[in-house]
Amino acid sequence: MPRPKVHDDALRVRLLERAGHTLSAKGLRALSLRQLATDVGTSTTAVYSLFGGKPALLTALFDEAFHRFGTHLATVTPSDEPFEDLVQLGIAYRASALDDPHFYEVMFGTIRADITMDPGSLARAAGTFEPLLRMVRRAIDAGALRAEEPSVIAMSLWAMVHGLVSLEMRGFLPPGAPDPGQAFSKAVRANLAGWRP
Amino acid sequence: MPRPKVHDDALRVRLLERAGHTLSAKGLRALSLRQLATDVGTSTTAVYSLFGGKPALLTALFDEAFHRFGTHLATVTPSDEPFEDLVQLGIAYRASALDDPHFYEVMFGTIRADITMDPGSLARAAGTFEPLLRMVRRAIDAGALRAEEPSVIAMSLWAMVHGLVSLEMRGFLPPGAPDPGQAFSKAVRANLAGWRP
DNA sequence: AGGGTAGCGCAACGCTGTTCTAGAACCTCT
DNA sequence: AGAGGTTCTAGAACAGCGTTGCGCTACCCT
Numbered sequence: 379m380p381r382p383k384v385h386d387d388a389l390r391v392r393l394l395e396r397a398g399h400t401l402s403a404k405g406l407r408a409l410s411l412r413q414l415a416t417d418v419g420t421s422t423t424a425v426y427s428l429f430g431g432k433p434a435l436l437t438a439l440f441d442e443a444f445h446r447f448g449t450h451l452a453t454v455t456p457s458d459e460p461f462e463d464l465v466q467l468g469i470a471y472r473a474s475a476l477d478d479p480h481f482y483e484v485m486f487g488t489i490r491a492d493i494t495m496d497p498g499s500l501a502r503a504a505g506t507f508e509p510l511l512r513m514v515r516r517a518i519d520a521g522a523l524r525a526e527e528p529s530v531i532a533m534s535l536w537a538m539v540h541g542l543v544s545l546e547m548r549g550f551l552p553p554g555a556p557d558p559g560q561a562f563s564k565a566v567r568a569n570l571a572g573w574r575p
Numbered sequence: 576m577p578r579p580k581v582h583d584d585a586l587r588v589r590l591l592e593r594a595g596h597t598l599s600a601k602g603l604r605a606l607s608l609r610q611l612a613t614d615v616g617t618s619t620t621a622v623y624s625l626f627g628g629k630p631a632l633l634t635a636l637f638d639e640a641f642h643r644f645g646t647h648l649a650t651v652t653p654s655d656e657p658f659e660d661l662v663q664l665g666i667a668y669r670a671s672a673l674d675d676p677h678f679y680e681v682m683f684g685t686i687r688a689d690i691t692m693d694p695g696s697l698a699r700a701a702g703t704f705e706p707l708l709r710m711v712r713r714a715i716d717a718g719a720l721r722a723e724e725p726s727v728i729a730m731s732l733w734a735m736v737h738g739l740v741s742l743e744m745r746g747f748l749p750p751g752a753p754d755p756g757q758a759f760s761k762a763v764r765a766n767l768a769g770w771r772p
Numbered sequence: 773a774g775g776g777t778a779g780c781g782c783a784a785c786g787c788t789g790t791t792c793t794a795g796a797a798c799c800t801c802t
Numbered sequence: 803a804g805a806g807g808t809t810c811t812a813g814a815a816c817a818g819c820g821t822t823g824c825g826c827t828a829c830c831c832t
Contacts, residue, residue, distance in 0.1 A: 609789090619790085795810105
């Protein structure tokens, strides 16, 4: 009875890729279903049958964003200096965020309030920071950090890095500072130093 | 030749107050010019003649938000323990943000990209953190913190606090933690400890 | 070959911010 | 006092949004 599906998984992928591209290039404001459908050569109905609506499409982009982020952070491989590894992880975090601010916005921006996040997505997002937790544990074991609850230290470092990046993207860094990157790693090091034995 | 103005400064104030109220209560998404005009008993034209459009209205709210924020932070009065004063300032920051998340969003959220910020607004916003800078200097003078560049330490503390609050509001705090407030002050203290002499 | 039906493009709905327009309300000048 | 001129404002019009419903299309099964 049916007819050959046009709204298949391949179209889903194309929509998602195109949406990600538009998001990166022009920001969330410029991402409209009508334009997206036109770009891909289909109708807005496709987004509804394949995703369920715009919030659901954004949820998919949310997943995609964390996937990319996690991949980028994974390039930081552990060395024999656990303390410095954590600093490098922070630097990679900043680089990734500044490299694609719009995707970063999808992960940590206001959108979160508009879209209904399924538990799976949230869990995967949280899982992105598993490597961080492991590195903190390694640093504790190596005696580079105090034997505090690892999740507390990890959260502290994450907040520091996220806060710095967030303020930098909003233009709230003090105008006097010449090199934001240098101030960044300095602040991260100081924060980690607060957890030294 | 003219006729008595209806779009006077009093109406401007009423619009701004009503907009602030709606923002607090229902968030930025619910703030529409049509609804706002209806609520205040005027037409959308008023917003255009008194502000210039929605972005300009948001800029006014941005100013208002930082004013409120600054007033709230000013309630933290210096004691004879400069180190602890900084912790208390952080706690006040968190309380203010969680007390009115939508206003906090206007200050540090995505909106920043949509509205054209005049230098005056940005300068006033930055000025809100003058007290923080003073407290850091006091702490350095008292020997509670290292003699680093005060703005760097202030920025580090601000980023820490902002990052924690931001992650907490987004639901990214580790589920295990029982009391976010306690974890917050602990993290702030650890961050400050990193700047100790 | 001809229903039956699932799938899909397109138009319509209600909303948004913004712009345009027509008329109302006042002051000034005759 | 009355007419004219000018400024100001409310509301309609416009373009675009996400979403929903309609109706045609194109296939599978009998």
